[in-house]
Amino acid sequence: METMDSRIEVLRADIQQCRKCSLYETRHHALVGNGAENARIMLIGEAPGAEEDQQGIVFIGKAGQMLDKILMACNFSRDKHLFITNIVRCRPPGNRPPKDEEIAACLPYLERQIELINPSILITLGATALRSLAGGTSRITRDRGKWQYYGTRLMMPTYHPAALLRNPGLKKETWEDFKEVIRKYREMADPGHPCNYV
Ligand code: URA
Secondary structure, three states: OOOHHHHHHHHHHHHHOOOOOHHHHOOOOOOOOEEOOOOOEEEEEOOOOHHHHHHOOOOOOHHHHHHHHHHHHHOOOOOOOEEEEEOOOOOOHHHOOOOHHHHHHHHHHHHHHHHHHOOOEEEEEOHHHHHHHHOOOOOHHHHOOOOEEEOOEEEEEEOOHHHHHHOHHHHHHHHHHHHHHHHHHHHHOOOOOOOOOO
């Protein structure tokens, strides 16, 4: 019988063996994502960096450390509340942005993963994730902080943590966006979710 666990395992194997674009030639790991497989919140970044490619774990480099500070302030734990993944599962060489054809090849994995994990809230981190899910006319500076729908699910676009490292002036707006997520999470999943700031 096909169970949820077996479907997750099949997806994992499909991602790890993927050769749908040329990024497989240079990768060390194809990243499935990390977190709780029943998470109510899914965070979606762009693509693995060097550190993530080496270790096979999402968001563990400098941008990941910035993300962890935000998540800690929200009282969201990677193991319990979140599943974190990327639009593209293999590292683009030299950290260039993923190409349209790489995004198109990889996106069906995310679609399957969203169906399986079934989160209520999606958070897109940066322009690539936003455009990949909401369409090419999206603009991160214009659209961040505003709820939109991805199918039946709520989606909050915000800045990528790497952008906050380059431009600390974006931290304030990003924190406003995450506070919105905490409010919505309380509404949809856990009214008692503790957070000192909201
Ligand atoms: N940047 C991303 O978008 N994803 C990662 O996993 C790491 C850095």
